[in-house]
Amino acid sequence: MAKTILVVDDSASLRQVVGIALKGAGYEVIEACDGVDGLAKLGSAAKVHLIVSDVNMPNMDGITFVKEVKRKAEYKFTPIIMLTTEAEEEKKLQGQAAGAKAWVVKPFQPQQMLAAVGKLILP
C-alpha cells in the first residue's frame, strides 16, 4: 500500500510540483495550505507516513505546527521534513528542536525532495 505524505506549504504551486514529483515516485500525497489546515488534514487522513512542512506560513507557522504534531500520540514519531532557506539557519534549529529532524533547503529541485523523502520512507 502506497505511503501517504502530507505536504504543508502556503504556496499552491510548490505543493503542486512537489505533489507531481512524489506521486510520480509512487507516494500518495495530501496537501495543506498552512499549519492549521495541516492539523485538520492529519485529523481526517487515515494515515500519514511523512510530513513535509514549510517554516514560514500564515495562520500557523511551521514551528508551531511541528510542536502540535509532536503532541499527537498517533503522529509523534512520524518523520517531518522542514522546508527552510539558507537565510533561516535559526528557524531550522528551532524546527529541529521542535522535532523536525529532516530538512530541505529552498529553493530546491524536485529530485532533491525525492532524495530527502527516500531516506525516510519508501513509497
Added chain:
Amino acid sequence: MISIDPQMEAALQTFFEESRDLLQDMESALLFMEESGADPERINAVFRAAHTIKGSAGLFGLEEVVRFTHCLENLLDRIRAGSTDLTPSRITLLLSCGDHIAEYLDKISVGAALDERFLAEDLRLLTALTEALGTTLPAPMSASVLKSEARPGPEVIPPGSVKTGNWHISLRFGVDTFRDGMDPLSFLRYLEQIGEIVGLVTLTDSLPPLAQMDAESCYLGFEISFKSDADKSQIADVFDFVKDSSTVHILPAHSQIGAYLQLIQQLPEADQHLGEILVSVGSLTEEELQKALALQDVGNQDGQHRPLGAILIAQKMVQEPVVQGALEKQQQQREQQVAERQMLRVRAADLDHLVNLVGELVIASAANSLFAMQDGAEDRVESAAHVARLVEEIRDGALHLRMIDVAEVFQRFPRVVRDMARTLGKDIRLEISGEGTELDKSMAEKITDPLMHLVRNAMDHGIESAERRRALGKPVQGCINLHACHDAGGIIIEVRDDGGGLNREKILNKAMEKGLITSEQTLGDREIYALIFAPGFSTADQVSDISGRGVGMDVVRQNIEAIRGSIEIHSTPDVGSTMRIRLPLTLSIIDGFLVKLATDTFVIPAESVEECLEYPERQGVPGYMELRDQPLPLLHLAGVFRIDGEAGKRRNVIVVRHGQHRVGMVVGAILGNQQTVIKPLGKLFDQVPGISAVTILGNGDVAPILDISALIHGHVSAKHIH
C-alpha cells in the same frame, strides 16, 4: 527551462497566479507601513511573499527570479530581524522590486525576451538592494562545482592500505532516532539505491534485555561493506539527517590500515569483537585485522572507551515542555477559517461555459414549463415547476461562482493613488469601504478602467491645491473614498472626493460654447453635471499629464453603459463630489418581466419594476397619472417603438425606477416574471434606442429587453428640456 509536461504547465500557471496575489499582498503591506509605520506582522508578510516566490521559482528552474528574490529576501530578513530600518526610500525600493518581479513573471509567462530596458532595471534594483545590505553585487549564478573525492584507481593500491575496493560504513544510530521519526532501515534501503551492500552486520551489543529496554529508543548499529561509484559526500549525504545525533564513519576504499584501527578504537564495542565484525563484513581480512590490532597499545585504549549508553544519554535531547493550553481555544476558530479559505482554482473559460449552459438550461426549463401548462396535466405541471425551481437554484449557484469581492477591484487603487499623489504634488489619502460586496468577475474587469479614470480625475481636478484647502479651512490632506454596496438588485460603486466640487457655471459655459445646450434651457444641477459625460467635453484648464488625455468622461460613461450600468454625479461646491456608478448584479441572466405590446413580447428587467397598475383611461394632466398623490410621468411604449396600438384594449402601467427616477410605462397585457438569458444584440438592433439586448423565450420567440436607463433618461430629460 520549463517542462512541457501538462501537469507542470498547470502548476506553472498556479505559480503565476499565486505570485501575482503574493505581490499584491506585499504591495498592500508596504503601502500600509508607509502610511502607518513598520509593524512586524506586515514585514513578515512581505518577507513571506518574497520567500514563497523564491521557493516556487526554484522548483520551476526560474533561476533569474530566484536570484533576484534571493537578494530581496536577504534585505527583508535584515529588516525583519531589526538590523536594517524600513525607511521610506526602502519602501519605494521594495515596491519597485515587487513591480520588477511581476514583470519578470509576465515576461516568462508569455515567453518574452528580457529586453535591455528590463535588464537595466534589474541591475539598478540589484545594486540598490545590495547597497541597502551593505554588500557587494553577487556574482552571476554559476553551476556549483561539486568537489568530488578523488577515487582511488583500482589498479594502483598504495602500500599499507587494505585490499578491499569497497567503502566501509560504520553506523551507531542515536537513541532518539525513532522518536525523531527516522528509521535506520530506511537509510539502509536508500543506501542500496546508490550502491550495493556487499556485507552487513547488525550490532546487538548495546541492545538491553527485553525487560529493561525502552522500546522507543534506538539501540541499532551497523557495520557495512559498501560497493559504490558514489563519492564520499554523496554517501555522507545519505546520513545527513542523523549526522548530529548518530555516529557515522565512512572509510573510502583501500584506506590505510591505520584508518581502520582508528575506527576500531573510536567505536564503543570491544576492539577484538569489532575487528572480527569488520572481517565478517568483508572490509578487513583476518591478516589485516591482526596487523591492525598489533599496531595498537591495547592497554591504553580500554579505559578510554565510553559505553555507548553514556554517549547516548549525553546526547539525549530534553523534550520541550508542552504548555499550549491557550492554543486549544483558538484552534476551533482557526479550523473554521481554514474551511472557509479553502478554494479551488477553476479556469475562467470553464466557468463561462458552465454559465452559458445554465443559461440554455433556463430557457429549456421555461419551454418545458410552458408546454406542461399547455398540456394541462397537473402532475406534469407540478414536475415542470419543480425542475424550474431547481434550475433557478443552479442558476443562482452558477452565477455566484462568478462573483468576486469588490476588494479585488479596489486593491489596485492604493498604489495608484500613492503614485499619482506624488506626481501631482498633492497630499491625498485613499479610504476604501464596502469590501465584501460581490460582483460578477467579468464586470469587475470592465469597471476597473472607468474607476481608474474617475479616481485620477478626482485627484487631478477634484482635490484642490494645499493653499486653497488651507484658505478654505479644510484639512490639507485630501481624501478619495472608494465605496461599494448592494442596492435593489444591483451594485453601487462610488468615487467620492472632498475637493472643490463641480463648477456649475464653468460646465454651463463650456456646454454652450460647444453647442451642447442653448442659453434658453434651464437645467437642474444633475442635468448640468451630466453634461460632462457628453462626447468631447473637458473642463480642465490645462491639459495635465494625468487625466486630460482627450479620452474624457464620455468614454467612462460608455464603458459603464456597456455593462448595463449607469453613472450619476452629486456635487457640492467646496465640499466635494460623488460619482455614483450603478451596476447590475450579473451580465448574463436577468429576471425578466414580460409584457405585451400588441402581438410583440418585451422584457423589462424585473429589478427595476416597482409595481403594476391598471391604466387610468382618464388623466388630469396629459402624460401623467396620479400615484399616491404624486404625479407619475407616463411613457407609452407603443409610441416609443412605433407599434400600432390596439386602442380600446385593456392597458396596464408598469412603474419602473432607475436611480431617483420613476416612470410609468404603458403596455398591453402583463405576462409575468420569467428568467431570461441575455443575448447580445445583433447588428440589426444595435442602433435601436431603448433596447439593450434580446432574449429567446421558451417558445422560441425573440423578445427585446428594454433599456430602462435610456428610456427613463430620454424621457425625463425630454420633459424637462422642452
Added chain:
Amino acid sequence: MTMDIQQEQNGATPRLRLAGDLDIYAAASLRERLLTALRQNPQVELALEEVTEVDGAGLQVLMAAKTEALRLGVALHLSGHSRAVLNAMQLCRLTPYFGDPVLLTKEMAG
C-alpha cells in the same frame, strides 16, 4: 495500520498473532506482550503473516525478545514471515539470528 495482537493456542503453545504495522508506534505494547508471554510459557510462537510494515524499532523488539527467550530457555518461534518481515530481516542480515525456518512463497518472492 495500527498493530493488533491476538493471542491464540496452538496446542500447548500460545501463539501471538501480529497484524498491521510492526513499527515504533507498536513497539512498546509489543514489548510488554512478549515479555509477559516469555515469562509465563516454555514456548511461544509469533505468527507474522499479517505484518504489513516493519521498521527498526519493531525489528529491535523482536531481536531483544529472541535474546530474552534464549536467556530464559524459552523456545521462541517466528512463523509465517510476511514479505515486510522478510525484507527487514534480509536487509539487516538477521535471518540466521532468529534461526527460524523461512518460507518464501511465490507471492513474497515476486
